Amino acid sequence: MIMEETMICTRCGEALPRSKLERMKTGTYRRVCNHCKWLYYVKPSRDRRILRELEARRNG
Numbered sequence: 001m002i003m004e005e006t007m008i009c010t011r012c013g014e015a016l017p018r019s020k021l022e023r024m025k026t027g028t029y030r031r032v033c034n035h036c037k038w039l040y041y042v043k044p045s046r047d048r049r050i051l052r053e054l055e056a057r058r059n060g
Contacts, residue, residue, distance in 0.1 A: 011036035 004017040010031045021029040022037060030037065 007031065009033040009036055011040060 006015045020033050
């Protein structure tokens with residue numbers, strides 16, 4: 001039986017298995033869980049892009 005190691009998310013502080021963290025090309029894991037990554041990085045950047053495109057459409 002192989003026990004999966006856990007890591008603590010630096011955003012929410014929850015101890016999660018490594019499968020819930022993003023693995024980078026170098027083989028290391030981000031210290032932010034996938035849910036927090038979505039909330040704090042992906043969603044805001046997507047919202048900024050949409051607002052930028054709407055502004056360009058309105059002015060252009």
